[in-house]
Amino acid sequence: MSVATLHHADVHGAHDTHHEHHHHETFITKYVFSQDHKMIAKQFLITGIIWAFIGGLFSVLFRLQLGYPESTFPWLEDIFGHWAAGGKLKPEFYYALVTMHGTILVFFVLTAGLSGTFANFLIPLQVGARDMASPMLNMLSYWFFFLASIIMFCSLFVQTGPASGGWTIYPPLSALGDASSGSKIGMDLWLVSMAMFIVSSLLGGLNYISTILNMRTKGMSMTRMPLTVWALFFTAVLGVLSFPVLLSGAILLLFDRNLGTSFYLSDIVVAGKILPNEGGSAILFQHLFWFLGHPEVYIILLPAMGMSSEIISVNSRKPIFGYMAMVGSMFAIAILAFLVWAHHMFVTGLNPFLGSVFVLLTLLIAVPSAIKVFNWLTTLWKGSIRFTPGMLFAIGFVSLFISGGLTGIFLGNSALDVHLHDTYFVVAHFHIVMGVASFFGMFAGVYHWFPKMFGRYLNNTMAYIHFWVTIVGAYLIFWPMHYEGLAGMPRRYFDYSNWESFKQFASLNQFISFVAMIVFAVQLLFVFNFFYSIFKGRKVTSLNPWGSNTLEWTTPLRPGHGNWPGEIPEVHRGPYDYGKDGNEFIPQTTPVGEHESHH
Amino acid sequence: MSSVAMEQQQKIHPHKFTLWVAIGSLVMMFAGLTSAYIVKRNQANWQTFDLPVLFWYSTGVIVLSSVTIFLATRAFRERAMLKYRRLLAATLVLGVLFIALQALGFQQLWAKGITLQKNVSFSFLYVIVGLHAAHVLGGVIALLLLFAKAFSSKKRIYNLVPIELAGTYWHFVDVLWIYLLIFLMMIR
Amino acid sequence: MKAFLMVLLGVLIFVVIFQIAKASEYVSVLKGEEKTRRQNNRINAFLLMGLLIFGLIGVWYCNELYYGKTLFPQGSASVEGEKIDTMLYITIAITGVVFVITQILLFWFSYKYQESDNRKAFYYPHNNKLELLWTTVPAIFLTVLVVFGLKYWFKITADAPSNALVVEVTGHQFAWEFRYPGADGVLGKKNFKLTTSKNNLGVDFSDPASKDDIHLSNTMHIPVGVPIKMVIHSQDVIHDVGLPHFRLKMDAVPGIPTTQWFTPKYTTAEMKQRTGNPDFTYEIACDQLCGANHFAMRGVIIVETMEEYKKWLAEQKSEYATLFEKKEETKPVADSVAPKQTAQVLPAQK
């Protein structure tokens, strides 16, 4: 993949001096084909926000169906035509929306939008580098993402509809156009888009890893890196090692779909046709998918963990408790993330002994997770806490991580998973621990670093409203879903009214849908605040508004390409010397005093 | 511990490092495919196959090309530019030859009735070997660009990094092929 | 029109919020930003405490509202599922305690240690003993959970008892098919290439074992108190035989048969009484997204007493008979094929 750029001979980023001589910047090179990591970060963020809007809107539409299965909404037909004939979504369209919602939020928003934004923005600024190791690859990473976005967006408009086999695209459903209209051209577009997306993630990840390992400023040893950088590092490693496996799974699926091979297909009679395929295994795909899929959930979560750690420490005015344990637990999580994938497959007929190994490894993840939670709690203990919007979201993140992590313990135990698999319990679990929690980490990051990104503040009142409605709403939406799951209510159903066992939840579903719409509306308030404040927000006047130790706050208010106008500052200490020896904070650039205490 | 000052002067060029990480990533992709292959092989309905003789010739070719690119890098380092260009050209030709031989090998297989769709084992063979050839093709394109640069009349910067990157990548696809060949021979 | 008004109302609320937000920014500049910040700090700390209190009340209230609607008050309808229920209670107890403690600490610390003039942050970067403590304690609790979990897991995944009644379950878009082995106790061979619109399971009728097999769609009958072993197939995409009342679930994968077994404890009639719901039905829910009508892929299980089951079975006609012996339509299979062996369809009594 990196081959195409081997010729790229200039030593961009490799030498500090490079950026000192200014070349002319046109609108195109500054805002479009920019190689400045900060601009690329903003491109990722804004594209991510647009996708989040689309993905969120889809969820409102399908929640409308779930909450009000008996009603019709004529305006739906005005917008979607035959997909919503008579003002009611067609099941095919419902599943297309669910699939796109999952794909968009998991990959485009919480992977590209989250890692892409903050890895690009924070890594060079926090390790003290002028830019990424290879700004060119970095730019390509964004443009591959853009291409993936365009293809996925186009797939929404094809005549047979976009992919509709769920974000996990299990074959044979996703392999056979006869099994589902979404598995026709929509699925091919999905796969091609995802291949582009994987290339984008890999290019990004390669860059983040080599920047962190090679381009730290003087004095910035690995153990002095902020936890954000550590988290982004593990995230990148997970991505670089797991995405290629998904790619190979997707390639085999493309072959099965278009070239008549039988990797995943066997003994199939569909739409009255007997298919010639023999000897394939549908389960093979699930192994390849979840080998990525499970690390992927941590790819989504780790950046949020890292940013929350940083923000909690800064705003408690205390060092993060147990820095090394925080790094160690992230390392443990990263390793274990590769060893637990089959916990998504307990009911596929997996060998029970193999299943038991995966139970053990899965529940093992709870140990480093517990360490992290208790360390966050201890960081708050006896702090001097300032509730900036970023801090509130970071605290919310911890609360959600606890709630959702604990339900993981239910699911990781195969004996319970047999009852809970593919019910709303799973929906509740992963929305709380991954969906909402990572969004909280992302919001925390946006509120905290917005002043550095745009030189202005977000409006506080809107931010507080955003936080309070979102956290209350998120719990109201997802907490009761556990009960639906315990009642065995399956996920991915278009309508429950004909089921004796599940129809008693109709009023609850309605309530959930109602809250979901309110929460969606409040996100619009955030989006408005975001774009409004870029241009009209209160100007930042102090270089270090949060009193933070890390290097990004030593740059000018609006740093140019190259980040520091003069020399890159030298680092003399770890990032979390808050409240030490009576000093409120001691930036990393402050040399260690002679009488400073040791810990 | 605070006295430990770290130099930003890296030991390894970041692009080279990036390439190594990328190689790790590619290894994962082929590891994914070969483990899928092993898993499938243990199930019913698996037919074994003999690799075409041409694959042996292509192996010779790609190993030879690794030697030429190694020599090319050395020539470049010694600033023997004429020699460098010749060796680079040789590598290019060998790379193209390799791809051609693989394609001919596929043809032989096909003629023997080992077609893409007939059995999962054959499908795997085509996908794995084909994907590898695609990576060689990527290397050929990179070499082409280097080659064009070596002949361009614009100002020449003496920069070893690109040729070294190309060399590393080229050795990687070479070693990868040898691994795949052994894999496909041993595990059928 | 209504929709338009709603949108208008939404926009209006937005504008109001925006105006308030803008105004409060100016007010804060006038009042002094530091002062406003401290005021906001107190308000938010207070609200966090409120979130904790109302949150815990909410958790309790949610349980009041919905526990009754889960399947747990009525108990597991299968013997094996009882273990899963026990496991669930153990897990709820352990995680529940952790949940309450950690959430209380999180919000209480946030409230208690809000910024204040008379206190400075306490510099406390690490403490190895504490960290060791919260590595080992969770590890111990998890070990307990793993041990219980695996014990039950191996029980439910063990081979079905030899006296189990075998039923073949086949999923296809979007219905369930059931095949009973008939008098000889053996299911006839299948080959998907033989599938036709009539022989829609692709049964190989040249296999003598197939002659007495019974084929039904969508509703299956089983006797209470006897282990039932399901051999699960799929004809097209992956489906899943979800049996919430029996606490079980197993995927149906094309080309790769799977199995699950359970022993029903209550007949459908008994469950109607236990749940107080005269419409109670044991339902098979497809639990793996399988296409547009996934949500309608409903099967029904009728659990009945052994006598009822025997009676029902005696009335069934073999698939072979239905397809090829048109004339003998009235004759039940039990009579026509192997009258003396009827008993063998039933599990051997132990």
Ligand code: HEM
């Ligand atoms: C204590 C830690 C955790 C454990 C033991 C755990 C366990 C599990 C298990 C066993 C499943 C499969 C459930 C099923 O499909 O039946 C699952 C699903 C899932 N988990 Fe977790 N989990 C944990 C934490 C997390 C975290 C931190 C994330 C994300 C950041 C996450 C994201 C997900 C997602 C996305 C799914 C559902 C995927 C799907 O089927 O669509 N989990 N979890």
Ligand SMILES: [Cu+2]
């Ligand atoms: Cu997982």
Ligand SMILES: [Cu+2]
């Ligand atoms: Cu189904």
